Amino acid sequence: xxxxxxxxxxxxxxxxxxxxxxxxxxxxxxxxxxxxxxxxxxxxxxxxxxxxxxxxxxxxxxxxxxxxxxxxxxxxxxxxxxxxxxxxxxxxxxxxxxxxxxxxxxxxxxxxxxxxxxxxxxxxxxxxxxxxxxxxxxxxxxxxxxxxxxxxxxxxxxxxxxxxxxxxxxxxxxxxxxxxxxxxxxxxxxxxxxxxxxxxxxxxxxxxxxxxxxxxxxxxxxxxxxxxxxxxxxxxxxxxxxxxxxxxxxxxxxxxxxxxxxxxxxxxxxxxxxxxxxxxxxxxxxxxxxxxxxxxxxxxxxxxxxxxxxxxxxxxxxxxxxxxxxxxxxxxxxxxxxxxxxxxxxxxxxxxxxxxxxxxxxxxxxxxxxxxxxxxxxxxxxxxxxxxxxxxxxxxxxxxxxxxxxxxxxxxxxxxxxxxxxxx
Amino acid sequence: xxxxxxxxxxxxxxxxxxxxxxxxxxxxxxxxxxxxxxxxxxxxxxxxxxxxxxxxxxxxxxxxxxxxxxxxxxxxxxxxxxxxxxxxxxxxxxxxxxxxxxxxxxxxxxxxxxxxxxxxxxxxxxxxxxxxxxxxxxxxxxxxxxxxxxxxxxxxxxxxxxxxxxxxxxxxxxxxxxxxxxxxxxxxxxxxxxxxxxxxxxxxxxxxxxxxxxxxxxxxxxxxxxxxxxxxxxxxxxxxxxxxxxxxxxxxxxxxxxxxxxxxxxxx
Ligand SMILES: Nc1ncnc2c1ncn2[C@@H]1O[C@H](COP(=O)(O)OP(=O)(O)OP(=O)(O)O)[C@@H](O)[C@H]1O
Ligand SMILES: [Mg+2]
Numbered sequence: 001x002x003x004x005x006x007x008x009x010x011x012x013x014x015x016x017x018x019x020x021x022x023x024x025x026x027x028x029x030x031x032x033x034x035x036x037x038x039x040x041x042x043x044x045x046x047x048x049x050x051x052x053x054x055x056x057x058x059x060x061x062x063x064x065x066x067x068x069x070x071x072x073x074x075x076x077x078x079x080x081x082x083x084x085x086x087x088x089x090x091x092x093x094x095x096x097x098x099x100x101x102x103x104x105x106x107x108x109x110x111x112x113x114x115x116x117x118x119x120x121x122x123x124x125x126x127x128x129x130x131x132x133x134x135x136x137x138x139x140x141x142x143x144x145x146x147x148x149x150x151x152x153x154x155x156x157x158x159x160x161x162x163x164x165x166x167x168x169x170x171x172x173x174x175x176x177x178x179x180x181x182x183x184x185x186x187x188x189x190x191x192x193x194x195x196x197x198x199x200x201x202x203x204x205x206x207x208x209x210x211x212x213x214x215x216x217x218x219x220x221x222x223x224x225x226x227x228x229x230x231x232x233x234x235x236x237x238x239x240x241x242x243x244x245x246x247x248x249x250x251x252x253x254x255x256x257x258x259x260x261x262x263x264x265x266x267x268x269x270x271x272x273x274x275x276x277x278x279x280x281x282x283x284x285x286x287x288x289x290x291x292x293x294x295x296x297x298x299x300x301x302x303x304x305x306x307x308x309x310x311x312x313x314x315x316x317x318x319x320x321x322x323x324x325x326x327x328x329x330x331x332x333x334x335x336x337x338x339x340x341x342x343x344x345x346x347x348x349x350x351x352x353x354x355x356x357x358x359x360x361x362x363x364x365x366x367x368x369x370x371x372x373x374x375x376x377x378x379x380x381x382x383x384x385x386x387x388x389x390x391x392x393x394x395x396x397x398x399x400x401x402x403x404x405x406x407x408x409x410x411x412x413x414x415x416x417x418x419x420x421x422x423x424x
Numbered sequence: 425x426x427x428x429x430x431x432x433x434x435x436x437x438x439x440x441x442x443x444x445x446x447x448x449x450x451x452x453x454x455x456x457x458x459x460x461x462x463x464x465x466x467x468x469x470x471x472x473x474x475x476x477x478x479x480x481x482x483x484x485x486x487x488x489x490x491x492x493x494x495x496x497x498x499x500x501x502x503x504x505x506x507x508x509x510x511x512x513x514x515x516x517x518x519x520x521x522x523x524x525x526x527x528x529x530x531x532x533x534x535x536x537x538x539x540x541x542x543x544x545x546x547x548x549x550x551x552x553x554x555x556x557x558x559x560x561x562x563x564x565x566x567x568x569x570x571x572x573x574x575x576x577x578x579x580x581x582x583x584x585x586x587x588x589x590x591x592x593x594x595x596x597x598x599x600x601x602x603x604x605x606x607x608x609x610x611x612x613x614x615x616x617x618x619x620x621x622x623x624x625x626x627x628x629x630x631x632x633x634x635x636x637x638x639x640x641x642x643x644x645x646x647x648x649x650x651x652x653x654x655x656x657x658x659x660x661x662x663x664x665x666x667x668x669x670x671x672x673x674x675x676x677x678x679x680x681x682x683x684x685x686x687x688x689x690x691x692x
Contacts (some may be wrong), residue, residue, distance in 0.1 A: 330501030
């Protein structure tokens with residue numbers, strides 16, 4: 001029910017945003033893209049609507065805030081939270097001789113972690129006396145109703161109804177104030193309504209995560225500051241990738257230029273390439289332990305094959321007419337390698353480098369999840385063991401941002417360094 | 425006086441499935457320095473193969489090519505090639521493309537800079553010297569290719585459908601340019617084309633090739649190239665002799681195409 005209404009809400013914002021932006025903000029389109037029937041299917045004619053991106057992100061954060069009772073949102077946007085305040089209900093007690101009497105119960109539900117004044121209530125008349133208890137929000141409480149009653153459970157008294165409704169043998173009875181279950185020994189267990197909000201232990205509100213970023217940035221986590229955790233991961237990726245490129249690119253060139261090299265390394269490269277680097281982690285740990293050496297060797301292996309294959313493709317992909325042209329302009333073999341084959345392979349190498357960096361980043365985090373003393377992956381796996389969900393979420397977000405940043409950087413470098421890519 | 429002698433060339437391609445294609449058979453021909461020859465023929469008759477052998481990219485199965493009495497054994501700077509498209513180095517500027525030959529020969533910039541500039545002026549790319557190749561139109565790119573070839577001072581210029589990818593108007597301008605450069609530089613030029621009109625206009629000599637096996641079918645000596653230098657090519661096309669030659673060659677090629685079709689149908 002909740003997932004469904006969430007989905008409906010999400011679709012409503014998606015569609016509503018579209019019509020509102022279209023109606024009020026988009027100027028009239030007179031250029032060719034207005035003729036979408038002509039350009040339909042032309043990928044280059046589709047550009048992301050920035051307003052949609054903004055609304056999309058804001059919607060996600062609003063949903064996050066609403067379900068966690070975030071302070072960043074006005075409270076009317078919150079979904080119902082756990083009940084706080086005084087809950088009341090009435091139980092009907094039947095004594096062994098068949099007579100019945102009603103008594104009131106007052107449950108004071110207080111906010112998590114606060115002191116509360118214990119509630120009191122007049123005992124009232126009859127053999128069933130009124131009770132008062134207190135409980136922290138989101139928790140349930142067992143009410144030993146007969147402590148003050150004239151007839152107790154030991155003497156054969158039992159509760160037959162709450163708020164006038166009989167209690168089912170199994171499962172809770174839903175009443176206005178919350179839900180009631182009968183314990184095995186005949187006592188009442190009362191749970192105030194939980195509401196729809198998530199407890200911070202499952203999903204902390206955004207501001208908790210922000211606070212946590214600042215805290216870990218200052219005080220650190222497990223002997224290392226936040227920046228050290230992230231920095232170590234990044235350092236491993238950069239060193240591992242650099243080594244992989246340093247070996248992989250010349251290897252790829254050799255494979256693209258020499259039959260012997262091609263024949264020798266083809267089986268190795270083709271075999272190693274489809275193995276997910278994660279599958280190598282156990283062996284790497286056995287051989288090199290969980291320290292820096294093992295991590296860097298793993299990332300070296302993760303990028304090596306990708307870079308070798310990219311360089312090989314770059315060399316094999318050179319148009320033969322370019323090589324011919326260079327020959328008949330008097331260039332030697334080495335000059336052709338230096339001035340034709342290598343520059344011609346750069347776009348492929350950049351594509352490979354982008355893929356390799358992405359794979360390395362994923363691999364380093366995963367390998368730190370398995371075993372590490374410091375690193376982004378280690379931070380979130382340790383935090384998850386202690387239910388520090390805010391750190392876990394903070395870590396995931398930062399890992400995502402860094403991964404995205406790496407890709408943006410690589411694309412930028414590609415644009416600047418190989419502007420002729422795809423224009424041959 | 426340089427002389428290009430093609431001596432009994434044959435070329436057979438052995439296919440992986442065991443069969444073979446006779447792409448050229450007993451082709452003999454001599455070109456004098458400064459001659460401009462166009463080559464016509466139905467698709468697959470071995471024109472590109474012939475040119476690749478002349479350039480030295482392919483070794484013939486029989487026969488030889490002699491340039492100034494020296495046997496051609498591989499590609500070198502004596503025979504420049506202009507490809508249909510895609511043979512420019514897009515990681516270099518227009519200027520660096522044109523100066524590629526002299527640079528590879530280890531010449532100092534002072535030795536070639538002036539000439540490269542001059543060549544770019546001639547082909548009408550004065551304002552595009554520092555531009556990247558991919559910023560140029562197809563016609564401009566072919567002019568760069570032409571200038572790059574000339575900057576290297578080859579004895580013979582080989583062109584494989586150099587204007588094939590251009591629109592009609594650009595193509596006509598380029599034809600005039602080729603004629604102009606031919607007269608000014610006095611180079612020996614061999615130009616492959618699919619256009620009968622182009623072959624007539626640009627060919628001082630015109631070679632018609634026939635397929636299966638690729639061989640010389642007929643050769644013409646024509647006055648139109650000389651007439652076309654510095655003149656309006658459309659005027660040249662009004663010449664009755666031109667029209668008559670065009671019809672003759674067109675029907676010759678049609679006959680060849682029909683023969684091929686007939687043969688493939690009979691084979692099925
Ligand atoms: N590398 C090769 N391997 C096998 N066969 C080849 C090869 N190159 C050319 N051929 C064959 O040789 C014949 C001549 O080819 P070529 O490319 O010289 O023809 P062409 O006259 O240039 O044709 P077009 O006008 O279509 O360019 C064709 O039958 C072709 O299939
Ligand atoms: Mg051809």
